[in-house]
Amino acid sequence: MTAPRIDRIRCDNPSPMTLQGTITHVLGGARQVVIVDPGPADHPEHREAVAAAVAGREVSTILVTHRHGDHTGAAAEFARRFDAPVRGADPSWCLAAGGGHDDGHDGARGPSGAVDAVDAPAPLTDGERLAVDGAALVVIPTPGHTSDSVSFWIPDDPSDVDGAGGGAMLTGDTVLGAGTTMLDHPDGTLTDYLASLERLRAHGAARLLPAHGPERESLAAVVDDYLAHRRERLDQVRGLLAAHGQDLDAVALGRLIYGEDSGLPAGVTTKIAAAQLDHLHRIGER
Template sequence: MSTTTAIQVLTCDNPSPMTLEGTNTYLLGRPDQAEVVVVDPGPDGHKEHLHAVLESVGDRSVAEILVTHRHGDHTGAAKALSARTGAPVRGFDPDQCVAGGQGIVLPLAEGEKILAGGLSIEVLHTPGHTGDSVCLWIPEENALLTGDTVLGRGTTMVDFPDGTLTEYLQTLERLMDYAQARMLPAHGPAHEQLGPVVQRYLEHRHSRLDRVRELVAEHGQDLSPEQLAELMYAGRSPIHPHITHQIAAAQLEHLRSLGEL
């Protein structure tokens, strides 16, 4: 399915509560250009998806393979795609970089502009979901690829302690600068405007923090993440308890950073 003639999306068949319908892989490049950039090539072990990506690339060369963050459902196929195309793999985390046939490859940097496929792709470091998360701004298309920072449905998790809620809230505020942009997430459907989605995220996070404050006031400041998660979710969440404990730990750490605990 194409989002525009310059941006194509292919969804991997890896659905789950965390990946929604699956991982969205994006191909960036105008059809009259001889090269394309691939973003988030998907998980390892999905040969059909890798074949679909290569088929969509066609006769074009792959200038770069970009990953929005370190999680395997985004990076797992990167080495295989690099081996097939010779393109370097680049992420904000140097550990995600693969030279391909290009020699030394530098990690992505805040504010960097990648000129490829007739487009300008600007890197925004947007930590919170993970410490290495990035979004990719394409001004010619008025489009922002949000990775897992903002999802097409539901809300994303803060992978604490690598990601922090403090950073995540700062990132969401920053993304309001792109409120009119089309939002292209790594999971779930696209949205014509980013702003309303980010506003809902902010309201949800602050509402949750207010609930944490109420529980801390009721049960004391020595609440552990496990205790807070039980009080917050009481076994009602379909998410694994390990993740709810991470969420609770991130909430408590954020309140500590504010001097409230």
């Protein structure tokens, strides 16, 4: 196996949360590919652009980095179109090849929250190596943005086991190409997120291929900036708690951090503040 060709296809779904749009990755060799993060539903132009990148090659697997709809919305349709299984860390996003078309299922979530599918594949596991024509992908759980977030390391040399040789890291929403990541608290926690950043730091020689924003040459440089930002924010929160009292709640803390005219919805600033307070509680500071 050798380093694969990697195509990055950006969906036209820009927003404050998706930046310029959600990026689908298609990677592999001359005969076979893997699709990572199919993209949102109801964007036929994006689906056709991904199909053009596949270019008639076999799709061995469709992978999702986490559960958010701008990454998973087209998963069931792609499972049908390419007759390929969908896999993620959460069993709810594991779907049999064909998307359940044999019995009329559409791959939608049922009342239990699970995807209605027959013979769904197993969830992704820590350290699992996925082989595809011309590529090896290593699964690295990176919870924090969501509890089911994973990244995929693609070594240039498939014999590389520790990341020293570089390669590429597909980070989903865990690390972005611009700006910082919002944690979907309480599902995602800052405690998990800091540990995930440290784990990615061990692969710092890799180039960064995020699901939002431009690719970056150094994963380490971006992760270092992220860690510094999170530590500075925690120090700010500690100072605000000292000044305003330990009973300060997430709503009030969010206003103090971002101000009344931040432009961010109140629910977002509250969620960010709640993640900070939760982390301080977990490490015994509250």
